[in-house]
Amino acid sequence: MSRKVTITIDDRQLTVPEGEKLLWAALDNGLYIPHLCGFRESERPAAGCRLCFVEVEGHPNPVTACTEPAVEGMVVMTRSPRVDRLVRTAFELIISNHRLDCANCAKNGDCELQRIAKARKLKLKLTRLRQLVKETPVDDSPQSFSYDASRCVLCGRCVWVDHNKAKVGAIGFIRRGISRKVSTFGEVCLTDSRCTQCGECVKVCPVGALTFKEAADK
Amino acid sequence: MGLMEGELEIIRAEVEAVLEKYDLDREKLIPILQGVQVKLGYLPKEAMRQIAEALKVPEVDVYGVGTFYNQFRMNPPGKHQFKVCMGTACHMTGGRIIMESFERRLSISEGETTPDREFSLERVACVGCCALAPVVVVDETVEAKVRPTRVDGILLGFGLERAAPEKTAPDEGIDQGEEGREQ
Amino acid sequence: MSDSALVVEQNYEQLKNLALQKHGEIKEKPYVLVGTATCGRAAGALGVLDTFRNEIDNRQLDVNIIEVGCMGHCYAEPMVIIYKPGFPPLCYGSVDEGKAARLVTDFLIEDDPCFEFAMAALEPNDLFPTFGDYPRGVYEQKVILADCGLIDPENIDDYLACGGYGALAKALAMKPEEVIAEIKDAQLRGRGGAGFPTGIKWETCHDTPGPLKYVICNADEGDPGAFMDRALLESNPHQVLEGLVISACAVGASQGYLYVRAEYPLAITRLHTALEQARAKGLLGESILGSSFSFDIEIFKGSGAFVCGEETALIASIEGHAGIPTHRPPFPAVSGLRGKPTLIDNVKTLSYIPHIVQKGADWFKSIGTPNSPGTAVFALAGKVVGTGLVEVPMGTTLRTLIYDVGDGIKDGKTFKAVQIGGPSGGCLPESALDISIDFDSLREAGAMMGSGGIVVLNEDDCMVEVARFFLEFVQNESCGKCTFCRLGTKQMLDILTDITKGHGRPGDIELLLDLAEDIKTGSLCGLGKTAPNPVLTTINFFRHEYEAHINEGRCPALMCKDLITFHISAEKCSKLCDACVGSCPVEAVYTRPDMLKAIHLDKCVKCDNCLTTCRTLYDAVIKKSPPAAEEGVS
Known part of the structure; x- marks a missing residue:
C-alpha cells in the first residue's frame, strides 16, 4: 500500500513504510527503545512519558521516536550521551512517583519499567531524587483484578482501551499537574463506576497498577 | 456530600x-x-x-x-468569596501574608469554605491589577493594596452583616476532603 | 479600482463620516472621561464616576461623562480627563470623590482647571506641561496603546472617528497575498512570548489548502504579573477585532474565536458589546463592508488554566477537552481546530496589524531594532514608582525602562533584579540593565520577552523565594501530561522549598541545574521547556543567596519566614507608643515592665504588621536572619 523508505537506525538499514513513526519502525525490527505511553492503535501519540528519545541526524536536539515519522534516508541513533541522560532523568522521575516494591508486585518480571532498567542499565532505586509517592489505598473491588494508583505511570493505555476498544467509559484522566491520575467519575471505586470488569485495561497496563488477582496469587 | x-x-x-x-x-x-x-x-x-x-x-x-480547570468547583462555595491574588507582583508585596491573615481569621485553609458556608477562600493566579498589588477580590470587587489590617476591615464589614437577626443557624460542617480543594 | 473595492470604500467612508459627525457633536460641549478599566475600578474609579454623575446631574450641567479604559498610568489611578472648550484637555491622577466634586464646581462650573491635581495636558499649550514633557513621555512611543484610555471602548463610533477599521477597508481591497507580504515585510514577531515571525505563520495557514479555516485571538493572558492584554481588550477592543478580521481575510478563514480568560469579566463584557456594534455596522458577518468576504467571531471563555496559552492546549479546550498540549508538528496553521488550518495570534500581535496595514511595513520597521521591529508593551509592576502599562520602542534598555519610564525604585530602596517574562522568563541583575530589550538579547541573557510582564525587585526580595514562587506557579499550572513538567518541576519545587525553609543540602544547587537542563530539553510543550528559566537565571546571577540559605540558614533579603525572626530594638522603641501591640493579630507583641515593647517569638506569625506600623513611627521593629533568640527583659 504505502510507499516504503529506507532509513538507518543504529547503523542498520531498514525498509519501513513512509511516515511510520520511528518507535514502531525500530521495535518491529528488534531494536528496543524505552517507551510507556506509546501504543500503536492510538491515532495521535500522547508523547507524554518522554522515554523514547532518539537522535536524528540534522535535528539539533533528541526527538521522541513516537512522534517522528520515517523519511527516506533518515539516520537515527537510539543511543547517545544526550539521549541517555534524558532517558535516565525521565526514568528516575517516573520511579520517583511509582511505588517501588517489586518483590511484592504482581508484575514483577513482566514490567516495562524493569525492562527499561535492564535495557539501559538503570537502577530501580532512587539515588538523587526525592520519593514523591503518596500512599493511596488499592482498589480491590473488581472480582478479577485490582488497581493500585500509586504504581500508575499515567501512560494512558488503560483509558484508551476503555474508551475505544471496550467502549465503556468508566475510567479517565482527572485533575491536573502532580494530582493528575486515572480514576472514575467522582473518584469512586471501580465497582461503583460504570466499569464492566471486562479486564481489557488490565491487559495493557505496562506496570503493576492494574493487575489480575490470580497473577498476584502466583 | x-x-x-x-x-x-x-x-x-x-x-x-x-x-x-x-x-x-x-x-x-x-x-x-x-x-x-x-x-x-x-x-x-x-x-x-x-x-x-x-x-x-x-x-x-x-x-x-x-x-x-481552576474555575470549576466540585463543592458549594461560601456565600461570600475571597480570592487572594497570588500573581508575581502580589506575591512579592505580601500576597502570602494576606492569604495567611484570611486563613487565620476564618480558621480555614486556602481552597476551603467555612463550615457555615458563609465564606470561601481561594487563590487566583493573577487578576491583572499588578500595579495595585497586593489585591484581593471580595465577591466581585477588587480591593487594592491590601494590608493585614485591611483584611480585618473587610471581615468587619461582613461581620456586621453576619450579626443581622435573620441569620439562620449554621449548617452542619461540610466535608472538605481532597476534592474540596481546588488546585 | 474594481467595483467591489469601490463598494467597500464607499461603505467605509459612510461609516466613518457618520462617526466623525457624532464625534464632532460631542466635542462641542465639555466632557469628562473616567478610566474604569479593572485597575481603575480597583482604585475606586466607580465611586469617582458616581460623584461626577451626581454632581453634574444635581447642577443640571450639560456635560457628557464617558467611561474609558486605561491610559497605563496605574500608579495614578483613578484617572480622569476633562475636555472643556477653551482649555487644553487635562488629565488628573489619583482622583477621589472629593477631587471629583471640586473638578465639577471649580473647573466645569467656574474656569479654574485645578492645576494642583492635574498630571498633564494631552495637547501642547501655554498653561500646563504635557505627558511628552516628562521622561516617561519622552521614552514612550505609543502605537497600540495610543488610543487606550482616550476612546470609549463601548462606542464603535469613537474608534471609527479615529480612523479605525480603515485598515480593514484597505485590506479588503488588497489580495490576501499582498496583505501577508506586508506583514512579512514588516517582520512583525508574535507578541505572545516566543517571537515567531507572524507573516510566516500567516503564509503557512494561507498556503494550506482547505475550504474551512479558523483564526483565534489568544487572550488567555495567564502570566502572573502581566495585564497588557486585559488593558487592551478593556480599553480598545475594536483594534484587536480589526486585526483579527484582517488576519481572517488574509488566510481565508470564515470563523474566528476570541479565547479570553474568565478572570477578565470586564474585558469579556466590552468585547461582547464591540462584537455587536461591529455586526450592526456590517464590519462583521455576511459580506463585510459589502465585499465578498464573510466572517464572524465568537467569544470562548477560558476556565482557568495557564497552559491554555499554549496553542494546542487552547485548541483542545475549545474542542471541549482538558487543556492538554499535543506534540507539534502538525502545527495549528496546518492542522488545528477540528483538524482545520488555524491561525492563532496574541492580542498584542493582532493590535499591531491595523497599524501596519495602514502605515506600511517601512513605517513599522523604522521603529525598534532590525531583528525586532516595532514597539514592546510592558506591564511594569513591583517595587517601581511608575507602575503601569508602557509602550517603548524595541531596543530600549532595561535601565531606561525602569529608571526613566518607571521613575526608579520605590521608597528609596536599592534595585536588586528585574523579573521579565514571567514563569518562562528570568531575573536579571543590575549588571544586565544595559542590555536592549528585544526578543534575541533577552533570550541570550537567559530571560525571555515572554508576554511582557516586568516585575521590579528590590533589596527586600529573596531571589530563591522568587524562583520558588515561579516553580510553584508552574507546578500548579502544569497539565501533568509529560514526565519532565509534572514530576521534574515538582522535584525542583521541593528542593527550592526546602532551601527557603532552611533545609537545603550541599549539592542541591547542582541537582537543580541538572534537572533544569533536562526539563528544558525534554518537556513536551513550551510551558515545561521554559519552566526552569527563573531558577537558572537566579542561580546564575544570585548564587550567593542560594548559598547563604543552604550553608548559613540565612535569608539575605530577610524574606523567607522560616529563616527570620522579628524583634523590637530597645534603642529605638518608645515607651510612650504601643501602636505595634495593637497591630498584632495574635497578641505576640507585649509591653515589658520597663514599658518598652517586645515580641514573643513563639506566638509571632511573622505577618509584618508591627513592622509596617512602626516603620513610620520609630522604625524599631527589625528582622534578623538566621533566626535569633528572643531578647529577654534586661
Whole structure:
C-alpha cells in the first residue's frame, strides 16, 4: 500500500513504510527503545512519558521516536550521551512517583519499567531524587483484578482501551499537574463506576497498577 | 456530600435550562459547565452526570474536564468569596501574608469554605491589577493594596452583616476532603 | 479600482463620516472621561464616576461623562480627563470623590482647571506641561496603546472617528497575498512570548489548502504579573477585532474565536458589546463592508488554566477537552481546530496589524531594532514608582525602562533584579540593565520577552523565594501530561522549598541545574521547556543567596519566614507608643515592665504588621536572619 523508505537506525538499514513513526519502525525490527505511553492503535501519540528519545541526524536536539515519522534516508541513533541522560532523568522521575516494591508486585518480571532498567542499565532505586509517592489505598473491588494508583505511570493505555476498544467509559484522566491520575467519575471505586470488569485495561497496563488477582496469587 | 431535600430537582431543572441554550455537542462542554456553575455555584455530580448523558460523552470525561480547570468547583462555595491574588507582583508585596491573615481569621485553609458556608477562600493566579498589588477580590470587587489590617476591615464589614437577626443557624460542617480543594 | 473595492470604500467612508459627525457633536460641549478599566475600578474609579454623575446631574450641567479604559498610568489611578472648550484637555491622577466634586464646581462650573491635581495636558499649550514633557513621555512611543484610555471602548463610533477599521477597508481591497507580504515585510514577531515571525505563520495557514479555516485571538493572558492584554481588550477592543478580521481575510478563514480568560469579566463584557456594534455596522458577518468576504467571531471563555496559552492546549479546550498540549508538528496553521488550518495570534500581535496595514511595513520597521521591529508593551509592576502599562520602542534598555519610564525604585530602596517574562522568563541583575530589550538579547541573557510582564525587585526580595514562587506557579499550572513538567518541576519545587525553609543540602544547587537542563530539553510543550528559566537565571546571577540559605540558614533579603525572626530594638522603641501591640493579630507583641515593647517569638506569625506600623513611627521593629533568640527583659 504505502510507499516504503529506507532509513538507518543504529547503523542498520531498514525498509519501513513512509511516515511510520520511528518507535514502531525500530521495535518491529528488534531494536528496543524505552517507551510507556506509546501504543500503536492510538491515532495521535500522547508523547507524554518522554522515554523514547532518539537522535536524528540534522535535528539539533533528541526527538521522541513516537512522534517522528520515517523519511527516506533518515539516520537515527537510539543511543547517545544526550539521549541517555534524558532517558535516565525521565526514568528516575517516573520511579520517583511509582511505588517501588517489586518483590511484592504482581508484575514483577513482566514490567516495562524493569525492562527499561535492564535495557539501559538503570537502577530501580532512587539515588538523587526525592520519593514523591503518596500512599493511596488499592482498589480491590473488581472480582478479577485490582488497581493500585500509586504504581500508575499515567501512560494512558488503560483509558484508551476503555474508551475505544471496550467502549465503556468508566475510567479517565482527572485533575491536573502532580494530582493528575486515572480514576472514575467522582473518584469512586471501580465497582461503583460504570466499569464492566471486562479486564481489557488490565491487559495493557505496562506496570503493576492494574493487575489480575490470580497473577498476584502466583 | 449529600444533597438537601429538593436540591436534586433544582439541579435537574437548572442543568436542563442551560442545556437548552446549546447544541448538544462535545464542543459545548466547557460553556455548559460554566453556565451550570453560574447557576448553581458549583458542579454537583448529578449535574455532571446529566450533562454527560445529554452530550453522549462518558461521565468520567466530564469529571476530568471539571477537575482540570481552576474555575470549576466540585463543592458549594461560601456565600461570600475571597480570592487572594497570588500573581508575581502580589506575591512579592505580601500576597502570602494576606492569604495567611484570611486563613487565620476564618480558621480555614486556602481552597476551603467555612463550615457555615458563609465564606470561601481561594487563590487566583493573577487578576491583572499588578500595579495595585497586593489585591484581593471580595465577591466581585477588587480591593487594592491590601494590608493585614485591611483584611480585618473587610471581615468587619461582613461581620456586621453576619450579626443581622435573620441569620439562620449554621449548617452542619461540610466535608472538605481532597476534592474540596481546588488546585 | 474594481467595483467591489469601490463598494467597500464607499461603505467605509459612510461609516466613518457618520462617526466623525457624532464625534464632532460631542466635542462641542465639555466632557469628562473616567478610566474604569479593572485597575481603575480597583482604585475606586466607580465611586469617582458616581460623584461626577451626581454632581453634574444635581447642577443640571450639560456635560457628557464617558467611561474609558486605561491610559497605563496605574500608579495614578483613578484617572480622569476633562475636555472643556477653551482649555487644553487635562488629565488628573489619583482622583477621589472629593477631587471629583471640586473638578465639577471649580473647573466645569467656574474656569479654574485645578492645576494642583492635574498630571498633564494631552495637547501642547501655554498653561500646563504635557505627558511628552516628562521622561516617561519622552521614552514612550505609543502605537497600540495610543488610543487606550482616550476612546470609549463601548462606542464603535469613537474608534471609527479615529480612523479605525480603515485598515480593514484597505485590506479588503488588497489580495490576501499582498496583505501577508506586508506583514512579512514588516517582520512583525508574535507578541505572545516566543517571537515567531507572524507573516510566516500567516503564509503557512494561507498556503494550506482547505475550504474551512479558523483564526483565534489568544487572550488567555495567564502570566502572573502581566495585564497588557486585559488593558487592551478593556480599553480598545475594536483594534484587536480589526486585526483579527484582517488576519481572517488574509488566510481565508470564515470563523474566528476570541479565547479570553474568565478572570477578565470586564474585558469579556466590552468585547461582547464591540462584537455587536461591529455586526450592526456590517464590519462583521455576511459580506463585510459589502465585499465578498464573510466572517464572524465568537467569544470562548477560558476556565482557568495557564497552559491554555499554549496553542494546542487552547485548541483542545475549545474542542471541549482538558487543556492538554499535543506534540507539534502538525502545527495549528496546518492542522488545528477540528483538524482545520488555524491561525492563532496574541492580542498584542493582532493590535499591531491595523497599524501596519495602514502605515506600511517601512513605517513599522523604522521603529525598534532590525531583528525586532516595532514597539514592546510592558506591564511594569513591583517595587517601581511608575507602575503601569508602557509602550517603548524595541531596543530600549532595561535601565531606561525602569529608571526613566518607571521613575526608579520605590521608597528609596536599592534595585536588586528585574523579573521579565514571567514563569518562562528570568531575573536579571543590575549588571544586565544595559542590555536592549528585544526578543534575541533577552533570550541570550537567559530571560525571555515572554508576554511582557516586568516585575521590579528590590533589596527586600529573596531571589530563591522568587524562583520558588515561579516553580510553584508552574507546578500548579502544569497539565501533568509529560514526565519532565509534572514530576521534574515538582522535584525542583521541593528542593527550592526546602532551601527557603532552611533545609537545603550541599549539592542541591547542582541537582537543580541538572534537572533544569533536562526539563528544558525534554518537556513536551513550551510551558515545561521554559519552566526552569527563573531558577537558572537566579542561580546564575544570585548564587550567593542560594548559598547563604543552604550553608548559613540565612535569608539575605530577610524574606523567607522560616529563616527570620522579628524583634523590637530597645534603642529605638518608645515607651510612650504601643501602636505595634495593637497591630498584632495574635497578641505576640507585649509591653515589658520597663514599658518598652517586645515580641514573643513563639506566638509571632511573622505577618509584618508591627513592622509596617512602626516603620513610620520609630522604625524599631527589625528582622534578623538566621533566626535569633528572643531578647529577654534586661
